Amino acid sequence: MAKAVKLRKPQAQKRGPGKTPVSLKVNHGLHTIFVEPRRTLLDALRKDLGLIGTKKGCDEGTCGSCTVLFDGKPVYACLMLAIECEGHEIETIEGLSQGDQIHPIQQAFIEHDAFQCGFCTPGQILSVKALLDANPSPSADDVKRAVSGNLCRCGAYPKIVQAALKAAERLKS
Amino acid sequence: MKNFQYVNAPDVEDAVSLLQEPGTKAVAGGTDLLTELKERIKMPEILVNLKTISDMKYIREEKDDLRIGALATLSEIELHRMVRERFPILKEAISVTATPQLRNAATLGGNLCQSVRCWYYRHPDVKCWLKDGDMCYAEDGVNSRHAIFGNSTCIAVHPSDLAPALIALDARIRIAGSEVEGELLLEEFFTLPTETHRQSTLLGAADLVTEVIIPHRFGPSNGVYLKAMERATWSFMLVSAAVQLEWKGDRVREARIVLGGVAGKPWRVREAEAMLQGQTLSEGLAQSVGEAAVANAKALKHNAYKIPLARNLVKRGLLELTRRKA
The missing domain is CATH 3.10.20.30 (Beta-grasp domain)
Structure with missing residues (x-):
């Protein structure tokens, strides 16, 4: 045995x-x-x-x-x-970028002027990316909540929200 | 940060035995401990990583209760269907805690065992009473964030948002270790620091929180967590109030009122709770209960604002629950 x-x-x-x-x-x-x-x-x-x-x-x-x-x-x-x-x-x-091709969220940040000094931008973009991966159709409030742990001392928040919503639209189409 | 050795704990038993070595500290989410290590407020020789313990990270529904492993992150708890449906007070408390990034890393056990935010405690060069020094510097210093209740030499407040909400739900806590072992009411787990036990929980050096158990006794939507803060996100409470009611028809059968940010531990106000028993809620009663909740409060030099704040949060919480019921 x-x-x-x-x-x-x-x-x-x-x-x-x-x-x-x-x-x-x-x-x-x-x-x-x-x-x-x-x-x-x-x-x-x-x-x-x-x-x-x-x-x-x-x-x-x-x-x-x-x-x-x-x-x-x-x-x-x-x-x-x-x-x-x-x-x-x-x-x-x-x-995020693939070769010379930047990510649609990065593109949207550029188009919407969603930064001034840019120091907080990598963090903002990654918070937005995690949001869009989990929720492809966020509201403006969802975006605000998603970036609530990223300070922007230049105060670009309204444009960050616009950029995130634009990126969401593009990523869906 | 002083250097240390690092070891992954395979299970609870080994973690407890590793923690018995002097100079050892446990780490889970690390969002609080790392800030203390960087400031050299704590200088362990060995860090025991608990996150490798596979059977301490769960949220499990059982017949009589909901069981949450100590390693569940705040985000996991906040998003859990059962928590959202049955224990909205807990969801509300987590949603105003810290930031998404911190909630993704911070664990339930760590949140309950976190250190106080008192600026004298947090200062690397100040050896205050809580750090085994001789005196509390906040008593005659700047004490705008400090306690209005309690009789400890340390007047720092307990910073957890989850603790008042969980105590209002009659939660229990399970501990594994060498000094404390077994299950007890979460309310009894917190202590005001004393001369011989200068910390805010019962835990000994080699004890671990393993689980929190929430009984299914209150109906859904019967609790509210209100937090007064300097800005709408990313800050510790000035004062908070967890209010949980059990209704019988239009009357209150039982109430729980637990204040945060007012004492070295979550502060349950039983006299105020008792006033609600068997009553229908009116604005007048909510006002009286709020006043009773702060009847024994004593302001320090810079924190008198906390007394009306606590009173009004209790009142608002009661009226909000009445509104939700209607």
Whole structure:
């Protein structure tokens, strides 16, 4: 008779405090970087992967300029550790364009003048993208709510809303 | 941020045993903890990641209750059909919490266990009483966001929006750990910090919140969460009120009134609740209940505005529920 074998659980493995390999899926590509566990996703994107489209504003979750998509949902990259993103899909502003072709949301932002200084724009666009992926026909209020976690100190909000609604229209047709 | 070791917890049992090592902290959504790590308010040697525990992230309907795993994110709870239909008060509380980005990362357990927002506590160079220092700097300092109830040396307020709403729903909480284990009323989970236990929950260093249980006792649409804030999004409450009623015909059978932003823990006002029992609601009664809710409040130098704010939120909540019922 076969004897039941009780397997020991693998010991949870501690990593760090020195540099340790971390594999990140960013814009559909897999990258392995060598970082300390304290490396935030934001610093990993900007410093280790050179993806400087994601901006560093407050670095404490109160501005929204570091917004990226984590498994399709907007999050603040400054409040996540790179090491905890292993196994998840990260999308940054660089992932939106295809070759020379910019994304319809980006096009709509240009046409509607939906930014002045542009520092908050990558985050705004990713928040809008997550909204349109989940809800292709949003109302103006839906858009306002979707970008309520992205500060624009130039005050371009009305044009951001217009651009998002225009992009929604185009993406549907 | 001081450097640390990092380990993924495979299950609750291992997480609890990992947390018994001194200098260890648990992390889930990280939206609160990371801000404290960056300011060196907390400097753990080891971070235990709870998000790898697969059986703590669920929202499950059962016959007598709704069970929510501690790792469910605020967005997942807010969008859940059952929560929207049966517990609108919880949906309302989440929808005015933080921002979409934060709600996508923040977890239920983390929201209940978050640290206070007091600017003296949050200052890296101030060693206040709550950080094992000698004194509370808010008492004689700037205390416009601080408590109007409670008798703790620390006068910071508990910042959770979910906690008052869940207490108003008679929610229970389940804990796994070495010091506390089992299930208790969420209301009893929160404590005012004391000399020997300087924190706002019962949790010991190696204890974990695993689940919140909401009983199916109140009918739908019988609760409201009102939050006074500096702007319409992305801010902690100045004062909030969770009001939940159980009707019997035109009369109130039972009431729950829990205030947020007024004490070191969610503040339930039983005397005010009792005034509603068996009564029909009128504007006059709503006013009296609001006044009773703040009868024992004591203002500090800069926060007297919180007293009329709390009174009026209670009144408005009661009138709003009456309106919704009609």
